[in-house]
Amino acid sequence: MKLNRMYSFLKTDIDEIEKELEVAIESESKLLQEASLHLLQAGGKRIRPVFVLLSAKFGQYDINIVKNVAVALELMHMASLVHDDVIDDAELRRGKPTIKAQWDNRIAMYTGDYIFARALEYMTHIKVPEAHKILSHTLVELCKGEIAQIEDKYRFDQNLRNYLLRIKRKTALLIAVSCQLGAIASGAPEEIHRRLYRFGYNVGMSFQITDDILDLTASEEELGKPAGSDLWQGNITLPILYAMESPDLKSKIEKVTEYTTPDEMKEVITSILATDAIERSHDLSRMYLDKALKDLDQLPYNRVKKSLKNIANFIGKRKY
Numbered sequence: 001m002k003l004n005r006m007y008s009f010l011k012t013d014i015d016e017i018e019k020e021l022e023v024a025i026e027s028e029s030k031l032l033q034e035a036s037l038h039l040l041q042a043g044g045k046r047i048r049p050v051f052v053l054l055s056a057k058f059g060q061y062d063i064n065i066v067k068n069v070a071v072a073l074e075l076m077h078m079a080s081l082v083h084d085d086v087i088d089d090a091e092l093r094r095g096k097p098t099i100k101a102q103w104d105n106r107i108a109m110y111t112g113d114y115i116f117a118r119a120l121e122y123m124t125h126i127k128v129p130e131a132h133k134i135l136s137h138t139l140v141e142l143c144k145g146e147i148a149q150i151e152d153k154y155r156f157d158q159n160l161r162n163y164l165l166r167i168k169r170k171t172a173l174l175i176a177v178s179c180q181l182g183a184i185a186s187g188a189p190e191e192i193h194r195r196l197y198r199f200g201y202n203v204g205m206s207f208q209i210t211d212d213i214l215d216l217t218a219s220e221e222e223l224g225k226p227a228g229s230d231l232w233q234g235n236i237t238l239p240i241l242y243a244m245e246s247p248d249l250k251s252k253i254e255k256v257t258e259y260t261t262p263d264e265m266k267e268v269i270t271s272i273l274a275t276d277a278i279e280r281s282h283d284l285s286r287m288y289l290d291k292a293l294k295d296l297d298q299l300p301y302n303r304v305k306k307s308l309k310n311i312a313n314f315i316g317k318r319k320y
Contacts, residue, residue: 001105003045006310010053013063015047020071023059024118035099035111039078042094047207047315048073048181054311055196057185057304068125069185072135073178080142080174080244082112086235087149089258095224114207131184138177140180145169149238153234156254163238164205171211195295202292206316212237212320213278218268228269231256238284240278289316301304 007014025036049070056066078251084090085098086108092098100108116139123135148166152158179200183193215230216239225230230237233255244250249271256268272278292312296305 003311003314006314007050007054007307009048013053013067014046014049017046017053017067017070017074019168020067023073024122025115028116031103031107032111032114035103035107036084036115038077038096038102039082039099039111039115039240042096043314045075046074046077047311048077048178050311051175051178051200051308052185054304054308055179055182055188055193055200056186058183058192058196058299058302059188065125066185067180068122069131069178069181071123071172072119073181075115075122075261076139076142077174079112079115079119080146080170082108082115083146084149084170086112087146087153088235090225090227090229090233092225098318101230126181126185128184131181134177134181134184138173141169141173141289149235152236154257155234156250158241160238160241162237163241167208167212168201171208172201175207176200192299195299199292199295199299199312202288202295203312203315206285206288206292206312209238209281209288210316210318213239213281213285216272218276226262226265231268232258232260232265234258235318238281239272239277242280243272243275246275275282289313292316307319 004011021040022037025033025040027033027036052070052073053063053066059116081093082099085093086100086105089100090098091101099106099111120135123132126132144309145166145168148162148169152166153161176197177200180193180197183196188196213229215229215237218227220226226232231240234257240253246251252268252271254263260268289312296308296312299305
């Protein structure tokens, strides 16, 4: 089943959020408008808005209120992607030139900052102090994650704890908060929005681990960027950490730089795939997914629980 079939009953609301995203990035600056629209039109799964809407179904659902949270969190995600592409010196995202490639680093950073600011504007429509406290903490953690990503580039002596903290900040937190703030905006009880946070966190961890596996196992056509891009850009992911437990392979991996040739990179990837690193990474991803599904089971009966379960399984087990 395709991902969008799992929440097809939300199509009207998703379409409204898509239109609102276009409104959100409007700017008097033609350059800022073009750069923001370039990113928006690159597409995306819109996973965060979907989680916001589904979680809001555990309270008094009002699209006119909840859409502000959905738009804000998708904008935050978009802004973080722009900054990531600068950090990674990435030329492609989803098969299209990144903002830094289309324009330059300075334009990309200002565009990311602008989109972040617009996200905060949309959250002002939510009159719940706790929601703003949660969002502020999330922003702080996202920034810490971006700095850590810079500091950790090509640092091959990382451990599992470094990696898990980085993906928590990079991916899991924003998905967790999407679930939590959707519920808070709809007035759901604290017990429910806290459990939705835990569900989202564990789904996010599984999601990112799967992403890191696919970077090595999927094709360039499927990824929209060269296979092995994470390692090429100096990002040490879970399969790389596991593969480096072999001293000989660690020595080989440590030689990777931004100047490594495609043929050399292909040889390194082949060596990694010959180990049990991918299988072990899948095991950890499944562990987080199982924890997410247990949290979901503890939530009260609701027709969206099936959609949340299907989406969690899909993004935790997807092939690309």
